[in-house]
Amino acid sequence: MATPDATPEDSTNAAGDPMEDPTVVAIRAVIDPLIENEKVIAAGYAERARLLAELDRLGHQPRIIRGLCGDPVESGRDDPDTQAHGPAWNDEELSRRCMAAEAAGVLRVTATTAGSMVFNAARLTDDLPLFHAALTRGSITWGHAMKMLDLTEGLPEEILPVFEATVLPAAETLTSTQFVRVAGRILDRMHPVPLQERANAGFVKRRVVMKPDVDGMAWLNAYLKADDAQAIYDRLTLIATEVTDDADTDPATGTDATVPGRTKDQRRADAYRDLLLDGVGPTGLGHGIRGTVRLTVPALTLLDRSDEPAILEGYGPIDPETARQIAGTATSWTRVLTHPETGCRLSVGREQYAPPADMRRYLQIRDQTCQGIGCSRRATLSEIDHTQPWNTGGATSVDNLVHLCKPCHRLKHQSSFSTSQGPGGALTWTTPGGKKYTFAPAKTDPANYPGRPLGRVNRTVAVPVVPPPPREDEGPPPF
Known part of the structure; x- marks a missing residue:
């Protein structure tokens, strides 16, 4: 009589003990160490925060502050009339800047970033001890801790401990993105300051930031009111939807290329570029105003005899074709001799x-x-x-x-x-x-x-940035 195939549950080894599914065994061999590794990483972040917070505490000790002070006359402390390098920093500002620069060298980040890290580390260890402890044992990630720091920035001290204890279970079970949504709703109910006042305070922080990226590209980010940001994105999306064409843009000349079809993302980005470069505000501000770029181009690159990159001030190397196209609109040059x-x-x-x-x-x-x-x-x-x-x-x-x-x-x-x-x-x-x-x-x-x-002999120029002419099927920018 034929014996039915054995199932994994029925399988046993030589000793008669049940055998696990080989798929489960193989995956678990990777997942279990991954879980432990994540705990080690979280604990590492927690320890870094503790050390940065300790650095911050050192900066408040009088004996350390005395050691951080420079030459009394050179610093302006004992010679306030000269002020050759600006007013002398007080002890708190001197300590903050020194500790930020000290950390920046070790962590290989900017002094501004290091200063933020020191400040956040002190907040995490002093104001959010439950989250720091959870990070130490690996029950939350650094992403959860950062979201909590963002949520509690400026939060009144009287509700901070209660809020922390209330939302910690959510942080230990949800992703950081899910957590911030849940915790944000809880915070709105608990916050003693009306939302309108908080929105007004947030509006003061609006700004635009440029972040260089690789391959001759960069990010231009704007921190705006939520409704403005959403409306701008929707408008760009509508423009991108209305404009359909059969030609992509040549990155060097800004004109139509033979590569067919811009994606919707590309059309949205192009509309963003065109509106900002050539748009005029409701009061007419912007008319006739052109941004400028400073470009340093090796002479042989300018003559198309070399592919050495040009240097765009504030960014870094850019491709030779873009450099030549920008240089073609220059009205004057500064000759720079570098030898x-x-x-x-x-x-x-x-x-x-x-x-x-x-x-x-x-x-x-x-x-x-x-x-x-x-x-x-x-x-x-x-x-x-x-x-x-x-x-x-x-x-x-x-x-x-x-x-x-x-x-x-x-x-x-x-x-x-x-x-x-x-x-x-x-x-x-x-x-x-x-x-x-x-x-x-x-x-x-x-x-x-x-x-x-x-x-080498280089040439440097400040060139007005003029947007490419509109496509025939697009018409002029909407404003």
């Missing part, structure tokens, strides 16, 4: 304090950005600092000059941070904690770091 043999003055020694114009242009091209710890503010928006101070014998020379934005400049002079400069402008920072960080300027040859600047 000692070209004749650009690299030093005026002790003859004068302020660097001459050609030296300033040279330094802008060499540095590109502020050379502070984790800082990326454009050189054109920064100040030029004598690494060895002028009043102690420092020369006005490219090997003793570097771009520092106002906050980084003040940090150097008003705290116990210090800098030294090597050949080619490589700047080394020494922090109050004894850590050293060296930053090479953007135009330093990486093969010879810290070496001399690249020996």
Whole structure:
């Protein structure tokens, strides 16, 4: 008589014990360690928060603050009449900036980001102990903790403990996105401040942020009232829906290409670009106003004899075709010589304090950005600092000059941070904690770091940004 096939439940091993489904065994072999790994990661975030909070606490100790203070005269504390580098920071501001810069070097983030991390870590450990404990044991993720920090920003202290205890079970069972929706509804019921007042306070924080991305692209983000943001997106969607064409846009020229068909997302993005570049507000503001871009193009690239990227100020390298297209609309150029043999003055020694114009242009091209710890503010928006101070014998020379934005400049002079400069402008920072960080300027040859600047002739231009002409099937922008 034939024996029916055995089911997994009926299967046994040699000892007679039931055998598990091999699919379950194989998946569990990966999932179980993954679960433990996530707990370890969560605990790591919790420990990082604890350490950053401890750094914040150190910054409030008088003995630490005394160690963070720089030279009394140079900082302006004992010589308030000079104010050479801005008013002296008070103890709280000095501590906050020093600790943020110290953390920025270790974590390899900007000082602004590090400052936010220190602030949030102190909030998490001091104001949200239940969430910090849950993160330590791995029952919630860092994403849940960040959502909770966002939800409770500015929340009155009297309801914070109750709110935390109420929503923690949801954080331990839901995704971070689901959690913030549930917790947000609970918060609206518990919050002692009327929603209208909170909305008014949020409206004050509106802003636009540009974030460079890869492949010659960038994000332009606007923080707006929810109804405005939704209305703008809906309008862009309607425009994208109404406009149907058979040609995509050539990224170099902005004209129709042979590639058929823009997607709806592409049409929406193009409408966003066209409206912002050429649109006029309800009061007429914007008419005749053109944004500008500063572009540095190697001479051979400009002549189509090289594919070396151009440098878009505030962004970085862009492709040669886009650079040539932008350069074609330029009405004037500034010739920038970036090698000692070209004749650009690299030093005026002790003859004068302020660097001459050609030296300033040279330094802008060499540095590109502020050379502070984790800082990326454009050189054109920064100040030029004598690494060895002028009043102690420092020369006005490219090997003793570097771009520092106002906050980084003040940090150097008003705290116990210090800098030294090597050949080619490589700047080394020494922090109050004894850590050293060296930053090479953007135009330093990486093969010879810290070496001399690249020996090329570049040309820099500020070009008005004019949108491409409208497509025949689109007509002019709606406003």
